[in-house]
Amino acid sequence: MGMPNHCHAGAAALVAAGLLLTACGQSNSSAGPDAPAPPAEPVACPEPGDLTTAAEVLADRLPDEALLEIWQRRMVERGPRFTGSPALAAWHDFLAEELASYGLSVERDPMSLEWWHHHDYSLTLIVDGVETPIPVASFYPYSGYTPDGGVVGRLADAGAGLPQDFLLGDFSNTVVIYEEDQLPLTLALLYSTTSYVHDPDNTMTPATPYRRASVSFLTPQEQVSVGLARDAGAVAAIVSYDASAENAAGQYTPFLTNPADSQGLPTLYVDRATGDQLKAAIADGAEVRLELLVERDPDAETDIVIATLPGTRPDEVMLFNTHTDGTSASQENGTLGILALARYFASLPQQCRQRTMTFVMMPGHFHNGFGGDTAGFISRYQELIGRSVASLTMEHLGQPEWLDDEQGFHPSGEYEPGVWYGTDNVVQALMTAAVQAEDLRRVFVNRPIGVIYFGVGSPLNAAGVPNASYITGPNMMLSFAENQHVEKVDYARMAAEIRSAARIATAMDATSTELLCAGVRSQSPTTPSGCFP
Template structure:
């Protein structure tokens, strides 16, 4: 596993680590599985020879135990919990099922259980993204973006408002998404506790539920969940460089519902081991940050920014360049490694044969060129290089950009990104290795730069 003068990883090792991560199941903040994964990461960092530093974050945990939706006659509708929604009494809530036209129509379900379809709006790509370049050169985003994460923000119900209107519970149905793709999506993850029990019903039951609501039929909604004060840990480790006063911040997050969300920590471990194993220390001090709380941003992030914003606020002495503080000359973010492209078609949810487009934010034109140059040896490439646009920078690279740290941030966005359960068939270990090798070169070149240049301001417009 030698690469030039350091210990590098390989596809077999990455896949073994990926399977071990997947075997833990969903790793949401405060869960036993997430704590186990965090402890494994700490062991890896200790094994490399790095001191592990820990930030303990306090938050209010909402952890579902079970949920069910029952029609008269004992008919059970398959369903999954709506994150941080609410709870019912142990024997559930029985009330008429009332269909609401949209999220603004919840008042009609006062004293009842609302049935709401959550559609997949077609959002113009030029509203969300500004392209700097791509490889292949002719690669473009589709003109209209349909994405479950965006849909959950724009179309999912405001459950606090529902509770204030006297709605007893909400049954949500995805619209415009296949049953296989819609099943067990852990969305939204951008809301705090709502105080109104809600579930996602299986898409294949849509017609039955709509007909039942049309008849004013009764349903029993049961959602059992634990609520309590809890803690979750952010880990970070420092690889000293020859220049102790300048740093590079390399970050990802550790929580998520499946194998790709989030496997970025596997990449950071490989990079930390490689740069630590080289006979000559890096020029810059490298700070590897494994953040918790991406899947409960309202409690972990600052001012609704991504979770890494908390680490940046708590450790300004490692990046802001103030008197007596170190200055971060650059940053790098890794998320969602090895994703292949799967799409809904007339035949269902399946592979296209392409790799998922690698969305890569670059903090300025110089970093965009640097990243593009590092793609030269790739055998499979579908990279779109982006500039933050209209206040939007998706992923944990966002806080670095907002802090004025020039960074390169990988954030593919496959359709299955937030599905609970098995997404290993959608991942490719050889692609994981290619992506990591690219970003190893990116980090090496960032380390050698005298100055990557200032962060370019976000673009605006439609």
């Protein structure tokens, strides 16, 4: 069965209502318009399930599809949320206000950083003195910058941009162009560590192609080529990216960069067809004018948003986390999932929560200058990690599958494959039961490789905190083009992913510390966790 065609009507108006604080029997007069309405009658705690039966979810306590769409569009309308940008600050304001309106205690921990606003870029081909504008797909983040008017150099072909390619010619004072191919991956990447696959329609096999722009940061070109071009004497670089114009547009890659990593060589991306046209002009002695303008802010600020919801056992903590910075509708709408879970658990009586629940929304995923996102949080909040015995992470929700092939950039009619990664113990069974209960199709339940897996939940697992982490990797995950691809989001899929998360969180909270910690390994024996006090 393919992906359903969900028709999304305009978001309905929401009526502001006070949040019932069931723990103290009082209403919260500061509840915002997105807070849950007080229950008409006392709420019974969801059944926790067991190793084969998923925990119950009270779906009417979770945001519906209309509210999820409202939140999604509020995020996107602020613009791409680059780390340190005003757009990210505005998104943090919204998240903090919402969390406070649900009755959570909210803390904002400020951090300083340097941020570059890449505000203008262009490319011009010069042949026989005639300048022709060339369409640019995107810029290479923090590669470098030019003065107004750009830099001009002879266009030179550097092959695949690898060390041997720069031994074959003189690249002094040139603008080099090199090709970056997407990794020829298949779904064997996911099948290799799976403990369960929910694909009743048999739409996937290990041989299914998994060619995605979202993992281009792992290519050798994004590891070494800009630095090699700089060392060879080039004044700028062009990456001929292995993608259609539609898929190449707005790709922000590699995203794990920051000003301190700048190679000092301004670099732009073009799609492969445009790259081929440029290379064909080399025989005519073509030159190129490349412009990449940045506004540097050495005193930018951002913050970590942390919200706490008391449970019946304050000595133990369950963490919910994601990152907040991102460039697309999917990156990072995991904040919507974490916000929905905070709203959900806050609407239940305190006796429904064994452990204190702490919701962490951390910047740094798109700026590696202060230790990364989750890893930075772990080093900054070791006392909290020392009490944490469970954690849940969400990233890139509501994603349909879009393919880039001989048909162009197009929807496949299926959902993007998703993965619930998690600690290799009882957590695998809890995730599997939730996926089955929600009939969450084209979803893997996967073990770590050692203690590592994709996503910002992995550092928690590596630090000895049992973790369940949901993630997808669609082609448009890093792209800020096409209004951040917000029109592609599927809110029914997002709602189902969040329901599965609510089931897993309920089950983890009800599971004994002894069982949650059984078999847990830590890569950081000097960093205490709730499983390694």
